[in-house]
Amino acid sequence: MRVTLLASADFAIPVLEALVASGHEVALGSQPARPAGRGQKSRATPVAARAAELGLPAHELADVNSPEGLDWLRTTAPDLVAVVAFGQKLGAAVRAAGPWGCLNIHPSLLPRWRGAAPVPAALLEGDEETGVCIIDVVDRMDAGPVLAQRRTPTRGKTAGELLDELAHTGARLLLDVLDGLARGDVQRVPQDETHVTRARKLVPDDGRIRWEHEATRVDARVRAVTPRPGAFTLLPDGTRIAILRGEPVPAERGHLPGEVLARDDGLVVACGRDALRIARVQREGKRPLDAAEFLRGHPLPPGTRFGP
Numbered sequence: 001m002r003v004t005l006l007a008s009a010d011f012a013i014p015v016l017e018a019l020v021a022s023g024h025e026v027a028l029g030s031q032p033a034r035p036a037g038r039g040q041k042s043r044a045t046p047v048a049a050r051a052a053e054l055g056l057p058a059h060e061l062a063d064v065n066s067p068e069g070l071d072w073l074r075t076t077a078p079d080l081v082a083v084v085a086f087g088q089k090l091g092a093a094v095r096a097a098g099p100w101g102c103l104n105i106h107p108s109l110l111p112r113w114r115g116a117a118p119v120p121a122a123l124l125e126g127d128e129e130t131g132v133c134i135i136d137v138v139d140r141m142d143a144g145p146v147l148a149q150r151r152t153p154t155r156g157k158t159a160g161e162l163l164d165e166l167a168h169t170g171a172r173l174l175l176d177v178l179d180g181l182a183r184g185d186v187q188r189v190p191q192d193e194t195h196v197t198r199a200r201k202l203v204p205d206d207g208r209i210r211w212e213h214e215a216t217r218v219d220a221r222v223r224a225v226t227p228r229p230g231a232f233t234l235l236p237d238g239t240r241i242a243i244l245r246g247e248p249v250p251a252e253r254g255h256l257p258g259e260v261l262a263r264d265d266g267l268v269v270a271c272g273r274d275a276l277r278i279a280r281v282q283r284e285g286k287r288p289l290d291a292a293e294f295l296r297g298h299p300l301p302p303g304t305r306f307g308p
Contacts, residue, residue, distance in 0.1 A: 001100070002027070002076070002079045003026050003078060004030050004081045004098065004236065005019060005082050007082075007084045008031040008048075008086050008093075011084065011085040012046075012085045012086075014168045014171040015170065015174060018171035019174075020054055021244040022175055028047070028057070028058045029059045030048040030058045030061065031045050031060070033209070044058070064286035065093065067193060073097050080100035080102070080103065081137075083137060084105045087211075095138070103135045105174060106132065107170065108133065108199070109133065109149065110191055112114075112196075113199040114142035114199065115201075116201040117201055118199040121199035123162075123224035127154055132173060134146070134149075143191060144191075145189055147177050147186050151207055152166065152169065158245075159223060160227045194219075202229055207221075207225040207229045208233070209222070209232065211233070212255035212271070214273035214274060215251075215275055219248045222245070226244065235300075235306065236305065243280075245279040248277075251275035256270060259304070260306075266295075267292075267294070278291050284306060
C-alpha cells in the first residue's frame, strides 16, 4: 500500500519505522527545519532526521493545505494518508487525498481526552488506564470514528514513558488496521459525544507541586509533567528544585504539607495526606541526582519545608 505519512515529532518515529519495515511504500511530509539549540542551527524534525537515517527523503511542508502542499501530496499518489504528531490541521482536500482515507494515531481512549496533551491529562486525573486509538481524521479535532484501540495501565509510569509505549503500540496497531482495510474487515465505531473530555495543553505552572494535595495526587502530577514541563518545588531559600521521580508512602498525620520528615528511607516530604518519597531530583543548572546523593551535598533536616 502507498502510504503518505505526515509526521514531525518523536511520537511518530515508531510509525515511520514500522511502515518502512513492513514493506509499505512510504512518502513522508514533515514540518520545515527550524533553528534550535544554543547555536540556533537549522534542525530537521525528529521524524525527518530518522527518515534520513533510513534513506527516505522528507518533504518539508510549511502548510500541507496550501496549493504547493496539495501539489506535493498528489504526486505521492497515496492509497492512504496517515497523520501522526504532525502539528497542522488537515483540510478537506488533504483528508480526501487517498481512497483508503486519512487516519490518525491518538494516545488516549477516545472519546476520553481529546486534545493536545491526552497522556498528562489521564495521569493528572488519576486514570488507571489509558491507551491508543486509530481514528479517521475529520474536521473536528480527534472526533472521528475509531477503527481500532488498545489499552494499557498507567500505574507507576511517567507521561514520557507512556508516550513511548503508546507510540510503539500505535505503530503496530496501524499496521493491523492497514491489513484489515486490505481485507475489507475493519469496522468504524462512532465516538460517544456524551463522554467527551478534553485535554488542554500544559503550561509551566502545571509542574508546581501542590504539597497540600494527598500523596497519590502529588505523585500523579510528578509523573504527568515528566519530562515536560517538569515537576518542581522550592527550597526554603527560594532555590528551585526539580522532582524527577518519587512514590507515595504512608505517613502519620500531624505534619505540615511540604515538611521534610525524619525517616530512614530517604527524602520524604509530607503531603496533605501521607507523603512522597523522592527518589531523584535536580537543582537548576545542575545534573540529576539520586535523593541520597543530593542530601549529602544539601542537608535538609527534618522540619524543613518546601514552599510554594
